[in-house]
Amino acid sequence: MSDSFAVQAPDGVDESRRTWIAITCGAGAIGGVAAAVPFVESFAPSERAKAAGAPVEVDIADLKPGELKTVEWRGQPVWIIRRTPEMIAGLAKDEAELADPQSKRNPDDLTPPYARNRDRSIKPEVFVAVGICTHLGCSPNPRFAAGAQPSLPADWPGGFLCPCHGSTFDLAGRVFKNKPAPDNLRVPPHSYISATRLRIGEDKA
Ligand code: FES
Numbered sequence: 001m002s003d004s005f006a007v008q009a010p011d012g013v014d015e016s017r018r019t020w021i022a023i024t025c026g027a028g029a030i031g032g033v034a035a036a037v038p039f040v041e042s043f044a045p046s047e048r049a050k051a052a053g054a055p056v057e058v059d060i061a062d063l064k065p066g067e068l069k070t071v072e073w074r075g076q077p078v079w080i081i082r083r084t085p086e087m088i089a090g091l092a093k094d095e096a097e098l099a100d101p102q103s104k105r106n107p108d109d110l111t112p113p114y115a116r117n118r119d120r121s122i123k124p125e126v127f128v129a130v131g132i133c134t135h136l137g138c139s140p141n142p143r144f145a146a147g148a149q150p151s152l153p154a155d156w157p158g159g160f161l162c163p164c165h166g167s168t169f170d171l172a173g174r175v176f177k178n179k180p181a182p183d184n185l186r187v188p189p190h191s192y193i194s195a196t197r198l199r200i201g202e203d204k205a
Contacts, residue, residue, distance in 0.1 A: 055201035057193065060126065068142055070131065073200045077131040077139055078188055080198065087158060087171050088124045090146070094157045094170050099177045100184055110134075112203060115187040120172040128190050128200065129173040135181040138164035144171070160185075 053074045063069055065084040070077050095101040095118075103111040103120060114122050121127045131139050140160035148154040151161060152168070159170040165180045173185030189203045 053201065055199050058198050058200060059196060060198055061196035063126075065125075066144060068144075071200060073188065078200050079127075079129050079131045081127045081129075081171070083119075083125050083127055083171060087144070088119065090157050091118050091170065091172050094176075097176050098170065098174045099179070099182075101174060103174065103184055105183050110184055110186050112187055112189055114203075118172065120174070120184070120187055122190075122192065126198075127172060128187060128198065130186040130188050132186070133162040133164065133167055133181050134175065134183040134185065135162065135165055135167055135179075138162050140167070140169060140185075 056071055056073050058069065058071050058080060060069065060080055060082070063080065063082045065082050066087070067082055069080045071080065072078070101118075103116055107113075107116060111120060119127065120129075133140050140162040143149065143152060143156070143161045144158050146156055146158045149156065151166065157170060159168060160173070161168050162181065167179040167181035168176045169181075169185055170176070173187065175181045175184050188200055190198055190200045191202055191204050193199050
């Protein structure tokens with residue numbers, strides 16, 4: 001995806017409102033998994049650079065299997081998840097339930113070429129996604145544990161639940177069928193600077 005990447009606000013929702021909605025709805029998500037989801041501040045570029053949409057770098061050396069980190073890029077939460085082997089294996093099992101399992105919808109906006117695979121990632125174990133629902137811009141909550149739990153089906157494979165209108169996404173950000181969200185979560189442009197350091201917002205380092 002090019003540097004012109006931007007979350008497409010739904011009709012009638014301007015960018016400032018979408019951001020506000022995302023922050024409001026996301027507060028519960030971040031707070032609910034605070035122990036495993038440190039908000040990374042050390043990456044922070046200057047305020048001027050952030051406003052201009054500069055790429056941000058994040059060290060993922062300390063990201064343990066099953067954990068999620070959130071960084072801010074262009075005012076949006078971007079998730080970095082280190083998937084376990086079980087999480088990766090599960091992506092092959094839920095495809096019949098997904099609306100767009102092969103990420104064919106709006107690929108130029110939603111899925112960079114290097115993430116057009118089942119895992120929607122460069123490396124299967126590291127998933128990067130913009131944490132904003134493609135329905136009306138709330139921030140979905142991580143629900144990584146599989147199995148029955150409130151607001152989710154008994155055969156829940158693990159993924160994300162948007163608290164606003166109930167859209168669900170798998171651990172590659174692929175939306176489940178018959179949900180309000182029309183599309184998979186966006187994979188932002190990103191690249192590896194080293195084995196343990198990512199640059200969010202730029203395809204190539
Ligand atoms: S904003 Fe996520 S389901 Fe409506």
